[in-house]
Amino acid sequence: MDKPRECGCKGCRTCLVCEKLYGIIPKPFFFNSTQKSYVFCPYCNKLWKGWNLGDIQKHPYHIGEHIPFNGIYIKLDFLNKEEEEFLLENIDSVAWDSSQSGRRKQNYGPKCNFKKRKLQLGNFKGFPKFSQLVQDKFRNIPILEDFRTIEQCSLEYDPIRGASIDPHVDDCWIWGERIVTVNLLADSILTLTPNFKNEHYNLHCVHNYPSVLTNTGEKNTSGSSFKFSEDRNSWPVVRIPMPRRSLLVMFGSPRYDWEHQVLREDITSRRVCLAYREFTPSYLPGGSHYSEGRKIMEMAKNFF
Numbered sequence: 001m002d003k004p005r006e007c008g009c010k011g012c013r014t015c016l017v018c019e020k021l022y023g024i025i026p027k028p029f030f031f032n033s034t035q036k037s038y039v040f041c042p043y044c045n046k047l048w049k050g051w052n053l054g055d056i057q058k059h060p061y062h063i064g065e066h067i068p069f070n071g072i073y074i075k076l077d078f079l080n081k082e083e084e085e086f087l088l089e090n091i092d093s094v095a096w097d098s099s100q101s102g103r104r105k106q107n108y109g110p111k112c113n114f115k116k117r118k119l120q121l122g123n124f125k126g127f128p129k130f131s132q133l134v135q136d137k138f139r140n141i142p143i144l145e146d147f148r149t150i151e152q153c154s155l156e157y158d159p160i161r162g163a164s165i166d167p168h169v170d171d172c173w174i175w176g177e178r179i180v181t182v183n184l185l186a187d188s189i190l191t192l193t194p195n196f197k198n199e200h201y202n203l204h205c206v207h208n209y210p211s212v213l214t215n216t217g218e219k220n221t222s223g224s225s226f227k228f229s230e231d232r233n234s235w236p237v238v239r240i241p242m243p244r245r246s247l248l249v250m251f252g253s254p255r256y257d258w259e260h261q262v263l264r265e266d267i268t269s270r271r272v273c274l275a276y277r278e279f280t281p282s283y284l285p286g287g288s289h290y291s292e293g294r295k296i297m298e299m300a301k302n303f304f
């Protein structure tokens with residue numbers, strides 16, 4: 001096992017602190033010269049050719065090539081300025097833990113061993129009272145109607161530490177289909193690239209439980225599991241805007257067929273986000289592992 005460095009990074013993960021200390025050269029974002037890039041428009045839910053948000057003409061005056069893209073829901077101005085300020089003040093009154101790639105975090109959730117697929121309550125007691133307003137507001141978002149938060153994580157990205165997050169798929173053994181992010185303090189971008197690591201991230205577990213949503217975001221009533229897409233070689237790079245105070249829900253194909261990352265170059269000023277995760281249906285009532293999820297679900301109702 002790699003030992004974490006003083007900054008919190010380990011293995012191939014680096015930040016400005018350990019790069020300077022150990023003379024590590026960071027790997028640049030790999031861009032295949034034939035690979036196209038597209039920006040997701042939160043108004044028409046389509047991809048338009050470009051890299052930066054400013055590259056695409058503002059909706060509805062788009063020009064050029066576009067393709068449909070399912071599995072991304074963005075609610076602009078999900079929070080108002082007062083709510084954002086209130087949350088930031090309270091988040092910053094809690095101690096931050098250092099994390100990898102220059103991030104800092106505050107985690108509220110059960111203890112998960114993704115390798116051994118073991119779930120424990122640990123010292124999880126629920127979520128901080130000040131953050132209840134966010135989960136209350138999920139009830140106004142139709143695709144989050146039955147979303148039960150099991151993990152809430154505050155993440156801080158500061159350009160001083162060259163913060164970023166490497167490409168990954170959130171674990172599929174324990175974390176359900178909808179990955180929710182609430183963006184605070186700065187605009188940023190989530191970069192999606194096709195996932196070629198099919199044996200990673202416990203992706204095989206996805207066959208064991210039904211999809212929560214159809215690929216267009218309606219409730220999936222057929223009980224069928226997510227169907228993975230083949231032939232990803234021709235897929236582009238997709239750039240998803242994460243405007244300040246917006247809510248992002250990633251589900252379906254972007255959740256499972258693509259890896260997501262936040263590039264260092266897309267953190268130009270301090271950004272904080274709240275990341276929310278739900279259980280897979282296996283750990284929810286009626287699921288084969290509900291006995292393991294039950295106590296955690298009880299705790300997750302608490303705001304302290």
Ligand SMILES: O=C(O)CCC(=O)C(=O)O
Pocket residue numbers: 155165170181190242260262273275
């Ligand atoms: O910072 C973000 O918006 C993404 C965070 C993320 O992907 C994660 O915590 O798994």
Ligand SMILES: [Fe+2]
Pocket residue numbers: 168169170260
């Ligand atoms: Fe993630």
